[in-house]
Amino acid sequence: MKQLKPVTTISGMMKATTFGLTVASGMILSGCESEPEGISPQQFTDALHKVMESDRAVYTKQVVNRLAKDEKVIKASEHFMDEKALPLPAQMFRFGAEMVASKTDEFSYSLQSLWPINKQNAPVTEVEKTGLKFISDNPGENYYSEEELGGQKYFTAVYPDIAVAPVCASCHNEHKDTPRSDFKVGDVMGGVVIRVPLGS
């Protein structure tokens, strides 16, 4: 597995650290500073998470909440193929995660919860369990740790997954398989786990 390869770029007074990107050709002076600063695993997962969280909130608010709840033109259903409905936000998220997994092994991610509708979304590793508990006990905070799985070391980050729209809470509260039915807007409903393999 590949490690994150930092490239330090220096142009005049400006110093930018990139992630294997060439910022301006001819201006790259790799490794001429005392210690090249790479992107840390945490900066990497924080940035990935911002994209995931934003896409997830946009799909939920602009598509599901608007068309299924407010306008009532189409419903969202886990059986979206048979019912010609919208895929659930969690399904959209998983389809993205599966496509990423087919393209790279530099990171992987999943959506989990201590109160899962789908039991397969329950935490499995100790870090996942501790992380999900931590983010629900400490709203607004993320959890970062390292773990070794199958002989490989990983940096593992757990980010709160929040009920950003009314439909998040209502759909879960009304679902027949939910172990918890008192979710409100703003609650931590679960967590996004992002895992990055670390070099040996």
Ligand code: HEC
């Ligand atoms: C229309 C119903 C519906 C809506 C809307 C919805 N969910 Fe879910 N959610 C589900 C179902 C069903 C699952 C299980 C799907 C699966 O894994 O196949 C799920 C899965 C999850 C999971 C993984 C743990 C679990 O319960 O299986 C989390 C966390 C989660 N949803 C949070 C949210 C948040 C936050 C929102 C709003 C941004 C949201 N959900 C919107 C129905 C819904």
